[in-house]
Amino acid sequence: MAAVTIGSWLVLAVFLIGWWPRINARRVWRFSALGLALLLSLFHQLAYATIAGDAYVTFRYAHNIVEGYGAVYNLGEYVEGYANFLWLILVALPGVVLGDSGAIVPTAVILGVGSALGCVVLAYRLTNRIVRLAQPEGPGMPGLGVVAAALTAGSSSLSAYGASGLEAPLFVLLTLTFCLALASGRAVVAGVVVALAVMTRPEGLFLAVVGLVWFAVEAVRRRQLEAAAVAYVVGAAVLLVPWTVWRLTIYEHLLPNVVVSRWSGAWSDRLAGGWEYVAEFALAYQAFVALAVTALALLLTRRGVPKGVARARSVVWLLVALALGIVAGVVVCGGGWMPAWRLLAPVPVLLAVVGTAAYGLFAVTAPARDTTTSGGTGTRAPLARRRTVAVVTMALCGLSLVVTTVHPRALPAMRELRASTAQLSEIGRWLDESLPAGTVISTHNTGALAYAAGPSITVVDVFGRTDEHIAHEGEPVRVGGRGIYLARDFDYVVNVREPAVVVEESGYTTEQGCGINPAYAELYEVASFRREGTPYWVSVYVRRAGATYLVELLDSHPDFTYVSCL
Incomplete structure (x- = not known):
């Protein structure tokens, strides 16, 4: 599939560079280029x-919703172990309607891919909207929207999590x-x-604050009425207030x-x-x-x-503030462990729009001397209408695809994650098929293993x-070799x-x-099992008081054979 991706990039590059003047001039050519960007x-x-393994945490909550147990991870335990309420509801909804929990995973994949494709379209729309603010009556440069769309399609961090x-x-x-x-x-x-963004990710709170500040600045500069800020707050409160009341009622804590x-x-x-x-x-x-x-x-x-250009520039600076704020938040929380810089997925897309829209504003405010004769015909055309923009765009997009294929934190890391997730799913099914209902297990693999x-x-x-x-009383422990901290309390788990x-x-x-x-050494002993038909092993700890019974249950599964460590 990587080769197909490179091939689609080549097709888009030929089309964008070869027909750039027509893309700027005619809608049908722009939409054709946008379609190729969507294909890429x-x-x-x-x-x-x-x-991704973390997705299965949400899937387990969604499964329990579909089965009528409520938004819980373990039956009867009302703990908010997710921070993506809107996503949880969206992936669970088809299963609730159809009465089939098997719809959860396909729904999540389809919604994720569709959302990433929607980002390509919105990057196109947002860029052209910003430039149009600066030149409401002029011809504009709608081809720049295609530039932003192509760069968004090439973003590794966004694409990595489309089907995740x-x-x-x-x-x-x-x-x-x-x-x-x-x-x-x-x-x-x-x-x-x-x-809705706050209900999808905690970082949405930062978006909300930046938006309020932006309305305040616009009101001070008399580009917006004060009532706009009030309308913004009311629009947000309509959803956030009842959602917060529900969370406090069900989970009794403000933070997940x-x-x-x-x-x-x-x-x-x-x-x-x-x-x-x-x-x-x-x-x-670095190219972005x-x-x-x-x-x-x-x-x-x-x-x-002029005033219109000032308004457009303020939107560009808003995008810059959002990108910098997301980066600052990630620094403060210690980064993340998942591949392809998941926590920073919005940043490349925001930078693509910032770079493209800012250049568009520069071009539309260019004085007459900034135009140049092209083609030897005496026709004067701004630089944005020449193929230089298309060449630079596809070069940047190609560099992003290089990151995808060779960077150890991109596609190679995702393939390792895929293998680990598949193995944990097998282990989870083994436990489900071997142990009686109500059995308690402990693990830090709360995703694929627990879902299976x-x-x-x-x-x-x-x-x-x-x-x-x-979460609230445990000791902070640094994990993952970075600045990531999680809580831990082994005494509570064991006793x-x-x-x-x-x-x-x-x-x-x-x-x-x-x-x-x-x-675990005092109350548990190791039980080692060979995965039949493979060179693999898996070891678990079984509680010493019932070790013989537990080992017999786990050994009865045809795919796993107990091998004593003695």
Whole structure:
């Protein structure tokens, strides 16, 4: 699929460069180019095509909703172990309507791919909207929207999570929709959209604050009425107030567990880890960063611009503020462990629009001497109408595809994640088919393993994402070799939750493992199993009081054979 992606990029490059003047001049050519950009985005997403382990946490909640147990991870335990309420409802809804929990995973994949494709279209619309604000009566440069669409299609961070089952593409889509609503002067719509963004990711709160500040600045500069800010707040409150009341009623906490645990630990470690994460991202996306910085520098050379251009520039600066704010938030929380810089997925798209729109504003405010004769015919045309823009665009897009194929944090890391997720799913099914209903297990693999184990198995998350006590009372522990902190309380897990089986591995091993975590050594013993027909092994800890019975149950499965460590 990577080869098909490169082929679609070549087709788009030939079309965009070869017919750039026509793309600027005629709608049918622009829409054809946009269609090719959408095709590139689709193939780019399919090149990754990995359902992430974290997605299965949401899927387990969704499964319990479909089955009538409510928004819970374990039956009867009302703990908010997710931070993507809107995404949870969207992926669960078809299953509720059809009465089939099997619809959850396909729904999530289709919604994710569709959201990423929607981002390509909205990047096109937003860029052209900004330029049109500056030149409402002129011919404009609608081809620049195609530039933003192509760059968005080439974004590795967005494409990596299109088919992942996670909410990242939806959040990017809502971010662009929010910006488009602000650029169009639709305050109430902007408020509703930002509320949906808050319900999708905690970072949506930052979008809400930036939007309010933007309305305040616009009111001070008399480009917006004060009533617009009120309408914005009302639009957001219509959704956020009842949602917050529901959450407090059901879960009795204002913040989800995943947020509480991530904001624990030493500030210095978190900042260092977050900065390393962002620096790695910036190095991979240095072409996007350079594009945005260069375009903004050109835009700042224009002084004394008309009111319409000033309004358009304010929207560009809004996009810059959003991108910088998201980066700052990621630095403060210590970065992330998942491939392709998931937490920064909105940033490349925002930079693509910033760079393209800022250059468009520079071009439309160019004095007559900034035009040049082209083709030897004496026709004067701005630089944006020449093929240089198309060549630069496809070069940047191609560099992003290089990042996808060769960067160890991109496609190679996603393939490793895919293998681990498949193995954890097999282990989860093994536990589900071997252990009686009501059995308690503990693990830090709360995604694919727990989803495959099903609701009949109670799964205790040793890092507290789905356990209220651990998240709020546990000890902060640094994990993942970065500045990422999670909570942990082994004494509570062993002596209060009392799991019958403990799974510590993140998949199979190639050798028999007989070691045990000292936290479990007193009350547990190692049980090692060979995965039949493969060179793989899996070791679990079984509670010593019922070890013989548990080993017999697990050994009875035809795909796993017990091999004593003695």
